Amino acid sequence: MELFCLIVSLVAKLAKLARALLADGMRFMALLVRSRTALAAENLFLRKQLAFYQERKIRPRRFDNVTRFMLVLLSHSFAWQDALANVTPKTFIGWHRAGFRLFWRWESRPGRPPIPIELRRLIREMALSNISWGEERIANELLLKLGIRISPCTVRKYMPKRPRGQPRGDQRWSTFVHNHAAAILACDFCVVVTATFRLLYVLVVIEHQTRRIVHCNVTTHPTVAWTLQQLREAIPSDHRYRFLIHDGDGIFSPHLDQSITHMGLRVLKTPPRSPKANSLCERVIGTLRRECLDFLIPLTENHLRIITRNWVSHYNRGRPHSSLGPGIPDPPVELPVTPHRHQHCIPNHCKVVAHPVLGGLHHEYGLLAKAA
Numbered sequence: 001m002e003l004f005c006l007i008v009s010l011v012a013k014l015a016k017l018a019r020a021l022l023a024d025g026m027r028f029m030a031l032l033v034r035s036r037t038a039l040a041a042e043n044l045f046l047r048k049q050l051a052f053y054q055e056r057k058i059r060p061r062r063f064d065n066v067t068r069f070m071l072v073l074l075s076h077s078f079a080w081q082d083a084l085a086n087v088t089p090k091t092f093i094g095w096h097r098a099g100f101r102l103f104w105r106w107e108s109r110p111g112r113p114p115i116p117i118e119l120r121r122l123i124r125e126m127a128l129s130n131i132s133w134g135e136e137r138i139a140n141e142l143l144l145k146l147g148i149r150i151s152p153c154t155v156r157k158y159m160p161k162r163p164r165g166q167p168r169g170d171q172r173w174s175t176f177v178h179n180h181a182a183a184i185l186a187c188d189f190c191v192v193v194t195a196t197f198r199l200l201y202v203l204v205v206i207e208h209q210t211r212r213i214v215h216c217n218v219t220t221h222p223t224v225a226w227t228l229q230q231l232r233e234a235i236p237s238d239h240r241y242r243f244l245i246h247d248g249d250g251i252f253s254p255h256l257d258q259s260i261t262h263m264g265l266r267v268l269k270t271p272p273r274s275p276k277a278n279s280l281c282e283r284v285i286g287t288l289r290r291e292c293l294d295f296l297i298p299l300t301e302n303h304l305r306i307i308t309r310n311w312v313s314h315y316n317r318g319r320p321h322s323s324l325g326p327g328i329p330d331p332p333v334e335l336p337v338t339p340h341r342h343q344h345c346i347p348n349h350c351k352v353v354a355h356p357v358l359g360g361l362h363h364e365y366g367l368l369a370k371a372a
Helices: 002-032 036-055 065-077 089-107 117-129 135-146 152-158 172-179 224-234 254-262 275-293 301-317
Strands: 184-193 199-207 213-219 243-246 266-269 350-357 362-369
Touching (some): 065 089, 184 224, 184 275, 199 275, 199 301, 224 254, 243 275, 254 266
Parallel strands (some): 184 243, 243 266
Antiparallel strands (some): 199 213
16 A cells, blocks of 8 residues: 555656646747747846845745755756845755756666567477477577577566475376377277167277277177287288276286287376376367267167267267367368368358258268369
8 A cells, every 4th residue: 555655656756747848848939939038038027026035034935845846957958046046055056956856866786788579589489399408408598599699587587486285287198198199099988778778889099190990899798818819900910009008897808908919019008097198089089079969869780880980980080089180080171271261151153061960960061063
């Protein structure tokens, strides 16, 4: 509250000074157009009145800071020693010295001057884009790549501050997944209930980089041998994969993991009760339920196999994925790109066609050339 009152008082004084400067400047401009004789007569007239007050020993009102500043400013235009009447020369010179002390105190204020705002924005952008970088790394990057010499302490001053108690923010697991997405496969099971209340198990194998489902199959009795055979069918002999993620289910036995290792993959087993460690596979299973199994009731194992295969084909070749930019994991043809973002019209030589998926549960749209 005291700081707020001080700021308000300072602003009021500055406004008063600005008004005084403007008024005196206008008076000075008006005096410039007057004749020299009129100015001399007015000066003598004012001196006579001032002498009258001096004879009566009437003390003038105390000068405020604005008046002192104006008198010091005007004193540079003439010999003020002869015109000084209300205060002593020592007091007037003290006003001069106080003004110089205030000026040099402002010029000599502690701390370094702030760096340009463009450089401050660049430092914040570099810190946010490279979370693991510190002030020394950013300072070295600016010096060696851009030729800007700046102290690491100054860089730390303008780096965005992390709230207390929050993690460092260097996306450790997500960074690992992003860097190795092309070499990661993930698999998991989900349970489906048929119309006759039988439990069926669906195995889904997904590729991290493209979000493409590389394999999907259904069984009533998931065993180690059956699961291993499905993984052998999903992973070709000339594969480029390096990791396979699965949970700690008993189906994924040490024998299965050893067989996967012989295929050239390293098994990454997720911790117990940590579905986020295999988030992409968990997400695709949730999408399978929300977009397919919640609307269809399978009758038999073969019926469920047909449904899932049709949906997987739609998922890989026709369903847009926001995480891909948006994009399609396995587009059948090259997708048309609109040359301008505000172009909404359909080409005249084409028409839009819709292909039903799963009996009309979903539709895939595309352009088809019109008949000549």
